Amino acid sequence: MTLEMQAPTPTAVKAGRVGSKVNWGLTLQRVLALIIILALWQVAVVVGLLPSITPGVIEVFGAIGAALTMPTFWAALGQTLTAATTGWLISCVVGVTLGLLIGTIRPLDRSTSVVVEFGRAFPTIALMPVVMLMLGATMTMEVTMVVLASVWPVLVQAILGSRRLDPAIVDTVQIFRIPRALWFRRVLLPSAMPFIATGIRISASISILAAVGVEVLTQVPGLGRLITLAQEAQRWDMAFAYLFFAGLFGWGIATLLAWGEKSLLAWNRQSDD
Amino acid sequence: MTIPQSIHTGTLTTTGNVLLKVDNIALGYGEGAAEKRIVDALSFDVGLGEFISIVGPSGVGKTTLLRGLSGLLKPKVGQVVVGGHVVSGPHPDIAVVFQDYSRSLMPWMSTRENVAFPLQGRGAGKAERNKEAEAALEAVGLGGQGDKYPWEMSGGMQQRVAIARALAYNAKVLLMDEPFASVDAQTRFDLEDLVIDLREKLGVTIILVTHDVDEAIYLADKVIVIAEKPATVVDVIETGFGTHRDQVATKADPRFQDARARILTRLRHND
Ligand SMILES: Nc1ncnc2c1ncn2[C@@H]1O[C@H](COP(=O)(O)OP(=O)(O)O)[C@@H](O)[C@H]1O
Numbered sequence: 349m350t351l352e353m354q355a356p357t358p359t360a361v362k363a364g365r366v367g368s369k370v371n372w373g374l375t376l377q378r379v380l381a382l383i384i385i386l387a388l389w390q391v392a393v394v395v396g397l398l399p400s401i402t403p404g405v406i407e408v409f410g411a412i413g414a415a416l417t418m419p420t421f422w423a424a425l426g427q428t429l430t431a432a433t434t435g436w437l438i439s440c441v442v443g444v445t446l447g448l449l450i451g452t453i454r455p456l457d458r459s460t461s462v463v464v465e466f467g468r469a470f471p472t473i474a475l476m477p478v479v480m481l482m483l484g485a486t487m488t489m490e491v492t493m494v495v496l497a498s499v500w501p502v503l504v505q506a507i508l509g510s511r512r513l514d515p516a517i518v519d520t521v522q523i524f525r526i527p528r529a530l531w532f533r534r535v536l537l538p539s540a541m542p543f544i545a546t547g548i549r550i551s552a553s554i555s556i557l558a559a560v561g562v563e564v565l566t567q568v569p570g571l572g573r574l575i576t577l578a579q580e581a582q583r584w585d586m587a588f589a590y591l592f593f594a595g596l597f598g599w600g601i602a603t604l605l606a607w608g609e610k611s612l613l614a615w616n617r618q619s620d621d
Numbered sequence: 622m623t624i625p626q627s628i629h630t631g632t633l634t635t636t637g638n639v640l641l642k643v644d645n646i647a648l649g650y651g652e653g654a655a656e657k658r659i660v661d662a663l664s665f666d667v668g669l670g671e672f673i674s675i676v677g678p679s680g681v682g683k684t685t686l687l688r689g690l691s692g693l694l695k696p697k698v699g700q701v702v703v704g705g706h707v708v709s710g711p712h713p714d715i716a717v718v719f720q721d722y723s724r725s726l727m728p729w730m731s732t733r734e735n736v737a738f739p740l741q742g743r744g745a746g747k748a749e750r751n752k753e754a755e756a757a758l759e760a761v762g763l764g765g766q767g768d769k770y771p772w773e774m775s776g777g778m779q780q781r782v783a784i785a786r787a788l789a790y791n792a793k794v795l796l797m798d799e800p801f802a803s804v805d806a807q808t809r810f811d812l813e814d815l816v817i818d819l820r821e822k823l824g825v826t827i828i829l830v831t832h833d834v835d836e837a838i839y840l841a842d843k844v845i846v847i848a849e850k851p852a853t854v855v856d857v858i859e860t861g862f863g864t865h866r867d868q869v870a871t872k873a874d875p876r877f878q879d880a881r882a883r884i885l886t887r888l889r890h891n892d
């Protein structure tokens with residue numbers, strides 16, 4: 349899994365500010381794009397372009413409706429979200445703490461840079477057999493896999509963020525003899541936050557992907573497990589419905605975080621102007 | 622105007638009337654043979670409550686000297702003594718208003734939090750911090766503006782916040798590095814008079830560094846002229862204006878004109 353690290357650029361942020369007003373034209377375009385894709389899908393199914401097992405749009409919508417009334421679906425969704433959220437929160441805490449330490453302690457930075465580069469490029473899913481062997485097909489295993497997959501963006505962004513502390517602020521903190529713990533919490537962390545927030549957002553999407561992926565491949569209960577079971581039962585419409593929900597939650601969380609970021613980091617926008 | 626009472630008080634160990642003693646210091650960047658010497662054999666004394674200007678051309682080493690005085694840069698030779706203690710690093714009796722004042726304020730903190738932050742570092746409780754911060758903001762003419770963020774303010778106001786933060790820290794000596802270099806002329810005059818006013822009311826000792834000869838003379842009791850490479854003291858002038866100043870009258874004073882002529886000649890001679 350490779351990640352494109354991104355720094356929040358002033359232009360991107362300015363575009364975001366304009367976008368905070370509801371843009372009806374854009375919304376219309378997006379809905380239109382969605383309708384066209386669904387129509388193409390339906391046409392492809394009818395014409396026989398796709399394998400015969402592929403369900404049509406109507407069937408999938410029916411399955412989505414059916415899933416909403418199934419207690420097993422809600423239970424599975426709960427399990428997936430719990431594992432993904434737990435792993436993600438651990439990744440955030442571990443990634444931010446380690447990243448800020450690595451970014452500000454020069455020898456630590458130099459000695460760990462290879463490990464960090466390697467880790468973020470490593471196909472985490474390949475580690476699953478090992479983690480399975482150690483922890484079994486359990487929730488703990490799933491959370492571990494989520495952490496292994498999602499910690500990297502937070503870690504890398506926290507390292508990058510900690511390096512951009514303004515020299516004038518470094519001097520200020522020294523002159524007023526700010527204790528290290530207070531400096532870490534009230535200076536370094538907020539200063540790196542615009543970068544960290546990007547990492548946290550990417551990491552949230554990866555967490556859901558990883559949780560569903562682990563469930564698809566193992567016996568761990570959750571949305572991914574339901575997808576496998578639906579496939580085994582040849583219920584392709586249900587499988588697509590579950591996939592839809594997995595996507596929906598990934599997107600929903602990313603959107604929520606982007607919105608939170610925008611309101612909490614107002615100072616970053618303003619001082620860039 | 623409420624003044625933080627604590628700024629008046631506190632005991633000091635001083636030798637005679639001298640609060641700060643700069644004793645034959647040399648400052649430079651780099652080590653050993655690779656060292657780039659910026660300041661050499663530089664000495665002066667600062668009395669309790671005195672206002673000192675250090676004037677010199679751009680690039681002479683004023684910021685370097687200020688870093689040496691504040692404990693941010695360790696002297697290669699000699700020492701800085703404040704209140705009887707050798708300065709070996711940032712010292713609780715020394716506060717600094719930096720040249721890059723707008724970048725020295727933290728944009729994620731409100732003005733009040735910025736001013737109170739050094740007190741938090743000292744372990745003061747929230748109520749006490751806020752009270753002191755409000756008093757310091759009041760003293761610089763920003764009473765009731767603590768909830769604003771630095772980036773919501775003009776350059777002149779940000780500079781006032783930086784001054785308030787240094788005041789709230791309650792240090793005996795205030796070091797200022799070209800504090801008014803990047804504001805417009807009227808704001809500059811206002812800030813100069815604010816600093817004169819604060820010195821009179823709070824009795825704080827001030828060392829201000831500037832490249833502007835008029836500003837140096839207008840503000841100070843004593844102007845220290847630095848020049849040459851490496852930089853050293855080439856002249857010291859007592860202005861003798863007392864604690865009151867007036868932007869028009871003081872600058873028309875013959876003593877002002879004399880000092881100005883003397884410093885400009887001095888600096889030209891050293892080019
Ligand atoms: N960190 C540094 N490392 C090496 N040289 C420096 C550093 N900071 C300043 N200098 C040099 O020291 C000299 C004096 O700089 P400075 O003290 O900033 O002068 P001033 O404040 O009077 O304009 C300059 O030649 C500058 O290039």
Ligand SMILES: [Mg+2]
Pocket residue numbers: 683684685720798799
């Ligand atoms: Mg300078």
